[in-house]
Amino acid sequence: MSAAELTVVGFRLPFRHFSDPGQLKAALLGHIAEAQVAPQSLVVFPGLLAMGLLAPDLSMVPTGLAERLRQGAGDLEATYLTVGEEIARERHIYLVPGSVWLPAPIGYTHRACLFDPDGRLLGWQEQTHAYLWEAELIASAEVAVWQVGPLRVGVLLGADPWVPEVSRVLTLQGADLLLAPLAPIAPYASARAMAGLWQEVQQNQTYGLETGLTGPFFDLGVDGKLAVLAPCELTPGETGFFGEAGYVVSQKARSAVLEPADLHALRERYPLLRHLNPDLYRRHWQERGEGRP
Amino acid sequence: MSFELWMVRLRLWLASRPGKAHRALGRPRRAAVATPRVGVVRVAAVQMRFRFISSASVFARAVAQLVDQAAAGGAELVVFPEDVGMMLFGILPRFERIAATGSMEEALARIGSDVSVSSIVELVGRSAERIYLSVFSRLARDYGMMIQAGSMPVMSRDGRVYNVAYLFGPHGQLMGTQVKCHLLPLEAEWGFAAGDELVVLDTPIGRLAQPICMDATYFETFRILSADGAEVVCLPVADPDPSGNPFKSLRGLWPRVQESSVYGIQSCMVGTALDLTFTGRSGIYAPLDLTPSGDGVLAQALSDDEEIVLADLDMDALRTFRKEEAIRANAAFVRNYFPSIYRGFWRGGASGATRR
Known part of the structure; x- marks a missing residue:
């Protein structure tokens, strides 16, 4: 891999419980080894995978979840960080070790972190838009973009891939690659998936990586999918998918080599964002009395 | 303007008299068939093959045939594709021969050394628009239905060319227009200008909007329309992508409907115009x-x-659905980023090269 490209590796994995942090770390390292991940690659595990550290009899139904997390999450945040940092450093990879629900003083948050190949924490991203049923989730009002090798990366959690404002903000802040470590409640139909990150990648001309948690998740069911995405023009058959067309529901891992030069050439050739109409949008926000000029 | 061009314009204007098209349409037709249930609206999307048309009467008959089919199916609203009115560029004398050259550049060069698409619109536009408006107005009245008449390029008083969509009511009245707000890069090359206003119209079937083609590539269009109450969005399309790739066609209206909880009616132009091949379903x-x-x-x-x-569009079901939106808005997120996130893109601001 040259410095001008980035290999990304995503996973679609069944949820499981872990008896201790060592077991979680061993499981993640096993998946990385099996996928033959090279140093300096970016690896993204499914959303909420690390929740397997919590007691199996904990209920994840939305009502009262914040209180149950306060009582049952223990040192989940510290463990999640430690495991992520160690794996990133030991394997010399960029890493998003899935995401976690963490108790907050009021409600709870949904967070994911990103490590660099030296095990340094590049930053956290919190979910910014909640589903109605996530009544106790405290949504963040900020998104961030980080440099990962030759690409700038943003993270989308929970409902965020279905809120186009989030991907637009990330893209206008410079993101070239949108990551979505998800654990969508079952059923998660292909049509709904296509209306999510795939669309954001197309309308913002970025790369994308969606990873998914599957199977029973405590007392819920999740049905994640897996895909490495790009604007149609950059993929075989112009499908928007690296590999066969459509979201992966049968494989565990998928990887692709992403080339920033290809993306930038496409943006020059077909400059979608150059035809944004900001004066129109500005007037709309001003007339509605929302937003900040 | 040269005397020769002035004469061409005069001849075109005379040829565009509404009577010619109206005679071709014959006597008034039947009204649209009523829809099956209260609160349900039957709508039609017309997929139309592009060809340059040399007379008002041929244009009238071509459009009437499609409206008649939609009416026979019980439609109360019929939506036509983008650039329907551009077919009427064929009224330009000897246009058939010019169009046979194959490419847009060659065709323009044949007409004159400094002729652009905009100058063709300037020459033909008023006459073509007169035919276009009179035909659609008459058909809407004859069938007692609403017709979204696709769009056509129009030169405004300020000399700029806009791509404009028109909606006619069941009495033939012009209910509203919409200027395309996001240009195809090709249109920008042609010198077209983008609009800066989105319009939602109160109609007998609900609140309706009619952005054009590329407007649906940008979620912002539909967020604004939906916030302004649009329930049904008509989208005239003429996509010059010869591939006809089904994945690429998923990048327009379909996702915008999912994001903004509206009904969407997409009408595609198909076929070829000079070196442009239009595809889409x-x-x-x-x-x-x-x-x-x-x-x-x-x-x-x-x-x-x-x-x-x-x-059939179940308007009651849509209204109920919209009251139960699955994702909560985040006012603080909006305040943080909108519209300031677009600051580098204000017109007259950063250059294209530094906009990202």
């Missing part, structure tokens, strides 16, 4: 949860040729 879309198969598609064209696509 007309379709009628709804939020995933409002479609029987859960795929967001109520009906879609089955062919790449002329076709009428019909579907």
